[in-house]
Amino acid sequence: MHDPAGEALSALARPGMGTENAGPALRVLARMLRPRTVVEVGAGSSTLHLLLGLRDARSEAAEDRRIVRGEVSADERASVLHPRSVLDDYAPRLLVVDDLSVPGTSAHQVREAACSLGLDDMLTFIDRDFFDLADHELDAWGQLDFVWLDAGTQADDAGFLTSLWPRVAPGGTVVLHEPFLATTVETHTEHGSGRTACRVVPTPLLQELRRQAAVPDGAFDVLALGEPHKHRQTGLLLLRKRGRWELDRGVPFPEELKALGETDSAEAPRLGSAPARAADDTADAAGGILAVLADDTRRTVYSAVVLRADTTQGIAERLGMAPGRCAKSLAALEQAGLVAYAEKLWSPVNEVWRHAAPRRPRPRPQASIPSKQGKRRAFLEGLVPLFALERRYPEAEVNDILREVHPDVAALRRYLVEERLLMRADGQYWRP
Structure with missing residues (x-):
């Protein structure tokens, strides 16, 4: 054919x-x-x-x-x-x-x-x-x-x-x-x-x-x-x-099944290693917020929305900014959960700050540092989240952080640098 x-x-x-x-x-x-x-x-x-x-x-x-x-x-x-x-x-x-x-x-x-x-x-x-x-x-x-x-x-x-x-x-x-x-x-x-x-x-x-x-x-x-x-x-x-x-309704899985007329005895599937976030969990969202607000234009646009809900055109006119540039910043702010668009107006989402309280992980103190390179590498990788990305730490602060893990902070610093898990220059350390 x-x-x-x-x-x-x-x-x-x-x-x-x-x-x-x-x-x-x-x-x-x-x-x-x-x-x-x-x-x-x-x-x-x-x-x-x-x-x-x-x-x-x-x-x-x-x-x-x-x-x-x-x-x-x-x-x-x-x-x-x-x-x-x-x-x-x-x-x-x-x-x-x-x-x-x-x-x-x-x-x-x-x-x-x-x-x-x-x-x-x-x-x-x-x-x-x-x-x-x-x-x-x-x-x-x-x-x-x-x-x-x-x-x-x-x-x-x-x-x-x-x-x-x-x-x-x-x-x-x-x-x-x-x-x-x-x-x-x-x-x-x-x-x-x-x-x-x-x-x-x-x-x-x-x-x-x-x-x-x-x-x-x-x-x-x-x-x-x-x-x-x-x-x-x-x-x-x-x-x-x-x-x-599509925002999370914050209702537990069994309750929603019950509301739909289905059984309320079913357990939510756990597909990941961590449990699902509870509705009142104050998970650390600060990194995403800081990344969005690191841009000067986005900060200016966000400030304008906080001061007064308005349309894209209205915000652009108040700031003396091109509407396209303003719309791009608003889209990034919306993606980060900082602003919302409803009834043709942009308004701030204050709830997002409740999830932005950072919590530093605290591993258990280690009795000894592993001597074998492979096990030591795995141990050291577990320390990396103690250090925030894109931040430089003086040596004294690095010592304070590592002291919670093991008293030999000099050895831990040296191993972290040798494994390139931390970088060092001019007396400062940072996570690459």
């Missing part, structure tokens, strides 16, 4: 690009999420998959509208549909940014392929370097429901996220290619250090995003999907921005 879409995809596919599974997954996500505004950075066969998914979603949305309006009889389907789905026509669009500068890709063929399949009405191709786009050009896209990033390096991906994440709508999804990479990693054993070549590990970006998502009431979810049969161009990383309606 003649399959124009299949033929077009075959013509665009490049085995070395590694999207043979990612492309169809994007098509399914487009159908499932029904995004209205989609952005892709880095054109290729995935562009066609996204367009095909949006075409399918558009067709299904039109049929669902007819069902909800009673124009088509399908009671079982009608029972699962949200009435809100018929309020507006579903008219998705895909904005693709690619300056066509990378040789060996199929980016230059995308527009022609889309036209041949009659999908070009949903496609806007922006033949530019992403980082040349000004804030007002990005703002003109409106809120983004779905973003696919498949271009550049880890540093580029970090830059894409910095620019686009504040513009992602609550409930929106960002997908990145290749959350794992093959590299040479150093290992530590009881017999010393060794090197293991070509181990597939999480990328630095994935590790950083997992750390950020792990804080209490994190602003987004992280899911990394790998392809175990590959060592490069492997897998997908999905980030989903949580909406305000």
Whole structure:
């Protein structure tokens, strides 16, 4: 059977690009999420998959509208549909940014392929370097429901996220290619250090995003999907921005089951080593807050919100600041839980400070320092959380901290520096 879409995809596919599974997954996500505004950075066969998914979603949305309006009889389907789905026509669009500068890709063929399949009405191709786009050009896209990033390096991906994440709508999804990479990693054993070549590990970006998502009431979810049969161009990383309606209700799991009419005897599953955070737990969220407020612009915007709830435009005018720059700061503050947006006004969230009281871990005093290198290394790694990141300690303060663990503070200092768990210069110590 003649399959124009299949033929077009075959013509665009490049085995070395590694999207043979990612492309169809994007098509399914487009159908499932029904995004209205989609952005892709880095054109290729995935562009066609996204367009095909949006075409399918558009067709299904039109049929669902007819069902909800009673124009088509399908009671079982009608029972699962949200009435809100018929309020507006579903008219998705895909904005693709690619300056066509990378040789060996199929980016230059995308527009022609889309036209041949009659999908070009949903496609806007922006033949530019992403980082040349000004804030007002990005703002003109409106809120983004779905973003696919498949271009550049880890540093580029970090830059894409910095620019686009504040513009992602609550409930929106960002997908990145290749959350794992093959590299040479150093290992530590009881017999010393060794090197293991070509181990597939999480990328630095994935590790950083997992750390950020792990804080209490994190602003987004992280899911990394790998392809175990590959060592490069492997897998997908999905980030989903949580909406305000997804905040922790603070009700114990059994009570919520009871409220739903289910059994109240079931225990909450424990998937991690630490117990789930209780509703009144004063977990340490100071690190995330300090990281956000380290920026002068964000501090200024936060101060303005604390002094008076206002709109983005109103805050920008009071501060004499560009609205786009103000919106970016507000998005970062919202992600940290410092401000909230309701009824078109930004207001401070005072509750977040209740979770920001830092608590320094206190390990049990150690009778002796392990003599074997491997066991000593593990022991020393347990001391690292005693020291805050990005802070320099005088030697006297380091001694006071280590004295709670063992009286031979000079030996502990020396071992920590030798293992590069602490750095030392000019009489000061810091955690790298």
